[in-house]
Amino acid sequence: MAKKLPFELQAGETVLRNEFGVWIQGGLKNAIGNVYLTNQRLLFVRQNMFLGALFGLLGVLLGSLLDKWIGKVLLDLPFKNISTFEHTVHAFNKKVILFHTSQGEIKLGVGTAYEEWEPVLKEAMKRK
Numbered sequence: 001m002a003k004k005l006p007f008e009l010q011a012g013e014t015v016l017r018n019e020f021g022v023w024i025q026g027g028l029k030n031a032i033g034n035v036y037l038t039n040q041r042l043l044f045v046r047q048n049m050f051l052g053a054l055f056g057l058l059g060v061l062l063g064s065l066l067d068k069w070i071g072k073v074l075l076d077l078p079f080k081n082i083s084t085f086e087h088t089v090h091a092f093n094k095k096v097i098l099f100h101t102s103q104g105e106i107k108l109g110v111g112t113a114y115e116e117w118e119p120v121l122k123e124a125m126k127r128k
Contacts, residue, residue: 005036006045007073013040016120022109023074024090031074035108037117039124042082042099044075044108077101079125087114097121 005015021035023044036043081102088098088107095113099106110117 006034007036007043007076009038010040013038016124017117019111021111022093024093024096024107024109033074035110037120037124039127041079042075042077043073046072046074075106077103077106079127082125085121087118 009015015036015038017035017037019035021033021044023031023033025031031044031046033044033046036045077099082099083102084100086098086100088096090096090107090109093109095111096107096109097114097117099108
């Protein structure tokens with residue numbers, strides 16, 4: 001049984017990538033969660049890491065039960081709003097993607113190398 005997504009898929013939409021990430025907003029505004037790339041948009045869903053840190057495995061299990069309250073979509077960005085993207089770094093993190101959007105610049109730290117994201121992003125954005 002597939003895990004329920006914390007957002008609704010649109011007609012014809014499929015998830016291309018999903019991994020742990022950080023939305024780098026600067027200072028104490030950084031958000032920890034999951035980055036989802038679909039064939040139509042880029043999403044960032046905040047996760048409450050406090051439960052896992054405080055209660056270990058029990059906290060992670062409790063968090064998964066509470067996903068519908070904890071998992072909050074902070075970023076829902078259709079490809080038409082992304083003009084370009086590029087590899088960048090933030091402090092010691094070398095796995096950061098900088099998106100130039102109609103809303104400004106958005107930095108997402110991801111778990112895998114930029115070289116793994118680049119071809120998938122390029123292919124997905126061809127359809128915008």
